[in-house]
Amino acid sequence: MEKPSFFVFLLILHCSIVSLAWTDKNISIDKSALLAFKSYITSDPYDFLANWSISSSPCNWTGVTCNTRHGRVHSLNLGGMDLKGTMSPQLGNISFLVELDLRDNSFYGQIPKELVQLHRLKLFNLSYNDFHGQVPAKIGDLSMLEHLSFRNNSLNGFIPLSLFNLSRLETLDLRSNFIEGTIPLEVGRLQRLKILRLALNKLSGFIPQTISNLSSLELLSLSYNSLSGMF
Numbered sequence: 261m262e263k264p265s266f267f268v269f270l271l272i273l274h275c276s277i278v279s280l281a282w283t284d285k286n287i288s289i290d291k292s293a294l295l296a297f298k299s300y301i302t303s304d305p306y307d308f309l310a311n312w313s314i315s316s317s318p319c320n321w322t323g324v325t326c327n328t329r330h331g332r333v334h335s336l337n338l339g340g341m342d343l344k345g346t347m348s349p350q351l352g353n354i355s356f357l358v359e360l361d362l363r364d365n366s367f368y369g370q371i372p373k374e375l376v377q378l379h380r381l382k383l384f385n386l387s388y389n390d391f392h393g394q395v396p397a398k399i400g401d402l403s404m405l406e407h408l409s410f411r412n413n414s415l416n417g418f419i420p421l422s423l424f425n426l427s428r429l430e431t432l433d434l435r436s437n438f439i440e441g442t443i444p445l446e447v448g449r450l451q452r453l454k455i456l457r458l459a460l461n462k463l464s465g466f467i468p469q470t471i472s473n474l475s476s477l478e479l480l481s482l483s484y485n486s487l488s489g490m491f
């Protein structure tokens with residue numbers, strides 16, 4: 261009776277040592293990804309990122325928090341810091357990232373497609389920047405996503421169909437961009453959606469009746485498009 265529990269104990273001990281070694285090695289991936297991200301920033305007028313140095317732990321850098329359980333980078337909150345630059349594709353390597361919030365800055369260029377690797381991401385806020393190009397086609401790979409806000413940028417192209425695979429989505433805010441095409445019928449699949457803001461774009465066609473399928477919806481804003489039909 262004693263033996264099995266001793267082996268279980270050894271096994272647990274072994275697993276936790278392995279996982280410690282594993283996370284420890286990988287925090288250096290987070291660190292190099294964040295330093296790469298910093299190197300793409302061309303203007304930081306208030307020196308917010310001054311203490312992002314190679315000699316300290318990224319968990320102690322301005323705007324960065326780590327998960328207390330496995331010590332990996334959990335969130336990046338750099339809202340309203342007047343930062344200017346493009347977004348490094350290396351951010352896609354911060355595999356435990358849950359929140360990516362760059363709201364109210366002057367980031368520009370494309371949203372790197374590598375970011376769809378962030379499988380734990382719940383909050384993705386790029387509002388009030390100057391991102392161009394399209395919403396990444398594989399955005400639907402971010403299967404844990406709850407809040408997506410790309411409001412007030414210069415994004416164009418269609419809403420990618422994969423987006424309607426995001427079954428946990430509660431906020432979808434693409435207000436004030438240059439998004440075109442129709443609102444797909446598949447919008448009716450976003451059962452947890454509470455906020456749907458698509459106003460001030462170049463959407464056309466009929467407002468899909470499947471929107472009435474969204475039983476959690478609290479706010480719907482579609483104005484200033486070329487949409488037709490009654491709802």
Ligand SMILES: *[C@@H]1O[C@H](CO)[C@@H](O)[C@H](O)[C@H]1NC(C)=O
Nearest residue numbers: 311315316317318319320321
């Ligand atoms: C975080 O930085 C502060 C200020 O430089 C320092 O006193 C503290 O020891 C650092 N903590 C960790 C965990 O590195």
Ligand SMILES: *[C@@H]1O[C@H](CO)[C@@H](O)[C@H](O)[C@H]1NC(C)=O
Nearest residue numbers: 311312316317320321322323
């Ligand atoms: C960086 O600045 C933040 C905010 O002021 C502070 O909490 C943190 O301890 C600093 N980190 C280091 C390594 O000095």
Ligand SMILES: *[C@@H]1O[C@H](CO)[C@@H](O)[C@H](O)[C@H]1NC(C)=O
Nearest residue numbers: 289292349350351352353374
């Ligand atoms: C991080 O991401 C870049 C670009 O996406 C990739 O080329 C690189 O191999 C990755 N680095 C690590 C350490 O995972």
Ligand SMILES: *[C@@H]1O[C@H](CO)[C@@H](O)[C@H](O)[C@H]1NC(C)=O
Nearest residue numbers: 363364385387388407409431
């Ligand atoms: C995203 O940022 C904007 C400010 O730019 C804010 O109004 C909005 O509430 C944020 N959305 C989420 C889901 O965090």
Ligand SMILES: *[C@@H]1O[C@H](CO)[C@@H](O)[C@H](O)[C@H]1NC(C)=O
Nearest residue numbers: 388411412413435436437460
């Ligand atoms: C947001 O976008 C609208 C429409 O393009 C524009 O009128 C407004 O000035 C923008 N707001 C900010 C704070 O950039």
Ligand SMILES: *[C@@H]1O[C@H](CO)[C@@H](O)[C@H](O)[C@H]1NC(C)=O
Nearest residue numbers: 398400420421422423424425
């Ligand atoms: C939606 O998810 C399903 C199941 O994972 C997948 O087969 C399908 O290709 C996805 N749709 C899009 C448009 O990405």
Ligand SMILES: *[C@@H]1O[C@H](CO)[C@@H](O)[C@H](O)[C@H]1NC(C)=O
Nearest residue numbers: 445446447448449451470473
């Ligand atoms: C309507 O909602 C149900 C779940 O309540 C879902 O299974 C179905 O796919 C939705 N229909 C459409 C057209 O989106």
Ligand SMILES: CC(=O)N[C@H]1CO[C@H](CO)[C@@H](O)[C@@H]1O
Nearest residue numbers: 281282283284285286289355
């Ligand atoms: C250097 C290192 O240990 N890298 C590991 C980081 O984690 C991934 C799994 O997510 C491993 O495949 C790498 O070998």
